[in-house]
Amino acid sequence: MLPRLATLVENEDPRGLEALDVLYPLTGKAHVVGVTGPPGAGKSSLVAALLDRIRASGRRAAVLAVDPTSTISGGAVLGDRIRMMEQHADEGVFVRSMASRGRQGGLAWATAGLVHLLDAAGYPLVLVETVGTGQDGTDIASLADTVVVVEAPGLGDGIQAIKSGLLEVGDIVVVNKADQPGADDARRLLRAAFDLAHPTDSRETPILPAVAITGSGVAELLTAIDDHVSWLTESGQLTVRRERAARSEVLAGIRMALDRRLEAGSSHMPELASLISRVARRELSPREAVETLTVMLGPSVNS
Ligand SMILES: Nc1nc2c(ncn2[C@@H]2O[C@H](COP(=O)(O)OP(=O)(O)OP(=O)(O)O)[C@@H](O)[C@H]2O)c(=O)[nH]1
Numbered sequence: 244m245l246p247r248l249a250t251l252v253e254n255e256d257p258r259g260l261e262a263l264d265v266l267y268p269l270t271g272k273a274h275v276v277g278v279t280g281p282p283g284a285g286k287s288s289l290v291a292a293l294l295d296r297i298r299a300s301g302r303r304a305a306v307l308a309v310d311p312t313s314t315i316s317g318g319a320v321l322g323d324r325i326r327m328m329e330q331h332a333d334e335g336v337f338v339r340s341m342a343s344r345g346r347q348g349g350l351a352w353a354t355a356g357l358v359h360l361l362d363a364a365g366y367p368l369v370l371v372e373t374v375g376t377g378q379d380g381t382d383i384a385s386l387a388d389t390v391v392v393v394e395a396p397g398l399g400d401g402i403q404a405i406k407s408g409l410l411e412v413g414d415i416v417v418v419n420k421a422d423q424p425g426a427d428d429a430r431r432l433l434r435a436a437f438d439l440a441h442p443t444d445s446r447e448t449p450i451l452p453a454v455a456i457t458g459s460g461v462a463e464l465l466t467a468i469d470d471h472v473s474w475l476t477e478s479g480q481l482t483v484r485r486e487r488a489a490r491s492e493v494l495a496g497i498r499m500a501l502d503r504r505l506e507a508g509s510s511h512m513p514e515l516a517s518l519i520s521r522v523a524r525r526e527l528s529p530r531e532a533v534e535t536l537t538v539m540l541g542p543s544v545n546s
């Protein structure tokens with residue numbers, strides 16, 4: 244039933260959404276791990292290697308790959324890999340991919356919905372792969388309990404990675420493709436940058452080498468992931484993160500609902516159409532039109 248239900252949730256079929264409402268109280272038990280990083284860093288390879296490791300130790304896990312075919316690094320190849328994983332999935336593993344294409348905003352919302360479903364289905368570990376550049380709105384950082392940022396040597400210099408802001412959200416950083424030149428330098432540079440930026444943090448962000456295609460370093464990564472959830476629990480950070488996740492999901496939902504209503508525009512909101520026409524005729528400034536429409540949301544932060 245899970246694949247069918249996932250499709251209903253993904254398509255925002257009312258039956259899927261109702262099921263989510265019913266299932267939601269059962270969620271919150273899974274450890275949600277976001278795996279993000281620049282295109283081609285080896286996220287899918289690393290997730291596949293992690294799955295092998297997880298299965299070998301008799302644990303169960305679900306994987307959600309967001310947009311596996313959208314990137315510059317050979318989307319078709321990657322799509323194949325995900326499909327392969329889907330086929331090989333046994334009862335202890337559930338692999339699902341989701342495209343952001345054609346989705347009118349609401350990617351974070353849809354991702355969260357599927358994660359809740361996998362959580363409710365009883366998978367103790369849910370891995371979510373997203374492409375992260377530091378500027379996109381997939382919000383994996385607010386959704387996940389643990390964020391693994393995957394970097395690789397040769398994907399632009401380390402300074403760029405630091406400036407992108409992506410590293411900031413990482414609870415664990417992996418320098419993948421450690422079999423390639425420059426990996427040690429990349430790791431040293433990242434270590435120095437982290438220590439400079441966070442000299443007094445109670446927890447040091449692990450920066451781990453890995454070779455996803457051979458599985459080297461993957462056991463250490465899984466240990467680091469498990470250690471992080473222990474740290475979250477003991478430090479009370481888990482509660483803080485869950486609160487933040489709930490907040491960002493609700494706000495994302497509100498934004499999406501507003502966006503859609505506005506997109507539906509003239510047919511559902513004759514006032515909007517007439518305001519837009521008045522702006523076009525220069526009878527009303529754009530700001531005045533916005534003000535008129537947002538009055539219903541309460542006083543603006545500026546006033
Ligand atoms: N040499 C080497 N190649 C690797 C390693 N890990 C992955 N690759 C290769 O790097 C390419 C990209 O790997 P993927 O796992 O698809 O990377 P990704 O980050 O998921 O890519 P996108 O989903 O497109 O952003 C593939 O050709 C992999 O075989 C590694 O540790 N060493």
Ligand SMILES: [Mg+2]
Nearest residue numbers: 286287311321
């Ligand atoms: Mg991938």
